[in-house]
Amino acid sequence: MTSLTWNPLLDIPPFPVYGYAKLADRIGALLGTRHDVLLVQGEAIIALEAVATSLARPGLQALNVVTSPYGGLFGDWLSRGGAAVSNVIAAPGLPITIATFTAALDAMPGVGVVALVHAESASGILNPLEDIATLAKARGAVVVVDAVASVGGHELNTDALGLDIVVIGAQKSLGGSAGLSALSVSPTAWGLIAQPGGVEQSTLSLLDLKHNWLDRGRLALPGMPSALEFHALAGALDRFEAExxxxxxxxxxxxxxxxxxxxxxxxxxxxxxxxxxxxxxxxxxxxxxxxxxxxxxxxxxxxxxxxxxxxxxxxxxxxxxxxxxxxxxxxxxxxxxxxxxxxxxxxxxxxxxxxxxxxxxxxxxxx
CATH class of the missing domain: 3.90.1150.10 (Aspartate Aminotransferase, domain 1)
Known part of the structure; x- marks a missing residue:
């Protein structure tokens, strides 16, 4: 009979049920926010698609900043859900200019969502987030930020900037695994997500995460959480917070x-x-x-x-x-x-x- 070889990666202790809320709170502190923080099982592209899918519906007008293929994808996902999307496209591989953004914003008086990537790993550029957020909030728009390649490497104070949804991953500045992502959601964003026509009963539904985790006291995550990934995230945060x-x-x-x-x-x-x-x-x-x-x-x-x-x-x-x-x-x-x-x-x-x-x-x- 062949003996079984013990592999520590296959015998991971369960992640404690109370630990998920603690992780969310630590991420909230990192983002400088008191908004709800959701944990998403999967690489950040899944969290980004979930955000677009949960926001999009007919009647929503969205201004989407495109400075790489990632911004293009986000606009496609919004359009797929019925939103009227205007893509404001920068010169290839370059940051968006405030003049270009302002002109696009002025052309969409009923804008409900403004979306952009903060730092682009595709080219190494940084978009002018603070100026864009200020202009967008003055129009009453929900501001969505892909901060996967900026969190931990650039200043990002979510509440001070009035950002409504911020998506992050652990695999870049935080030095963690790519298997989990997280996002913060403001009350204003929840109000938009909860409007009639939103996606539910879906792995891409933020409403499902709200109902099945936030509204149940942030105890056990729905589904089958990967203990390995959550222990890895906790370890990455330990190391990052120590620095x-x-x-x-x-x-x-x-x-x-x-x-x-x-x-x-x-x-x-x-x-x-x-x-x-x-x-x-x-x-x-x-x-x-x-x-x-x-x-x-x-x-x-x-x-x-x-x-x-x-x-x-x-x-x-x-x-x-x-x-x-x-x-x-x-x-x-x-x-x-x-x-x-x-x-x-x-x-x-x-x-x-x-x-x-x-x-x-x-x-x-x-x-």
């Missing part, structure tokens, strides 16, 4: 600044200026003489987190990842030097010494 939110944001900001300076010292142009750049990912323009797939092949042996852009910009830039536990000196330096070395191999001159010095200057003194 502190302000320290984590500062660490990501330092990694981003060091990366940008290192890239420029290589002689390469950044995709966007620092004011429009994310702290989690830096986009770098590829020299015109370099083909993207050739560059990626040269980068492969270095085992860094450098990849192409996503969407229409896929062949025009590479993204240097300094998210979560990669927001540290050794990872930042490895990214910059690997990019410089790969370009040298393809015949494009770079100054590795200058790049090293530019990165190290950011780590020679406390942040």
């Amino acid at each position: 502190g939110l302000d320290n984590a944001i500062a660490r990501h900001a330092r990694a981003a600044a060091a990366t940008r300076d290192g890239v420029e010292a290589l002689g390469l142009p950044l995709w966007v200026e620092a004011s429009g750049a994310s702290n989690l990912m830096t986009g770098v323009q590829i020299p015109q003489s370099i083909e993207i797939n050739s560059l990626l092949r040269e980068l492969a042996p270095f085992d860094t987190c450098i990849g192409p852009g996503v969407g229409l910009i896929a062949d025009r830039l590479v993204r240097l990842n300094h998210t979560g536990n990669r927001a540290r000196l050794d990872a930042v330096l490895a990214n910059v030097l690997a990019l410089g070395q790969a370009l040298q191999q393809l015949g494009h001159p770079t100054d590795l010494g200058a790049a090293s010095a530019a990165v190290l200057r950011h780590y020679g003194r406390p942040a």
Whole structure:
């Protein structure tokens, strides 16, 4: 008879029933909100689709900011539910401008929802969330924010900005698993979700989560919760809270600044200026003489987190990842030097010494 091998990943202790509410409260503190926080079993794209599905219905007018394929998907989901959607589309891979957003907002006097991505992992850009939220709230719109690639790496005070729905995942700045996501929901947003015609009896229904978890005292989650994922989320929050939110944001900001300076010292142009750049990912323009797939092949042996852009910009830039536990000196330096070395191999001159010095200057003194 073959003996059974014990595997700790297969014998996970149950996650305590009372622990779900504690996790939600910890996420609420992270987001700076007293609104309801829902836990969603699945990667953040599921939570985002659930938000769009729960909001959408005929008669709803939505202004959807599109700065990557993710924003496009959100607009499609709203349209699928019958909402009248106006997509305000930025130049490929760039942040939306306030002028462009304001013009689109003025063209939709009955807007009920404004949706946008805060920081884009697809290109490494940062949208002007505060200005957009201020303009949208002045029109009485519910503001929906995809903060998956910004929470923990950028300041995000949900209640102070008047944000109604904020969706996050644990797999980026928080350094956790991708198997769970969460979102905050304001009373105003609940009022819109609860209007007649909303989706119920669905895994994409926020109303179901409200009825089956919030309204029952936030004890046992409906369905079959994955103990492994919830223990992983608790562990990620433990580590993140031990560092502190302000320290984590500062660490990501330092990694981003060091990366940008290192890239420029290589002689390469950044995709966007620092004011429009994310702290989690830096986009770098590829020299015109370099083909993207050739560059990626040269980068492969270095085992860094450098990849192409996503969407229409896929062949025009590479993204240097300094998210979560990669927001540290050794990872930042490895990214910059690997990019410089790969370009040298393809015949494009770079100054590795200058790049090293530019990165190290950011780590020679406390942040």
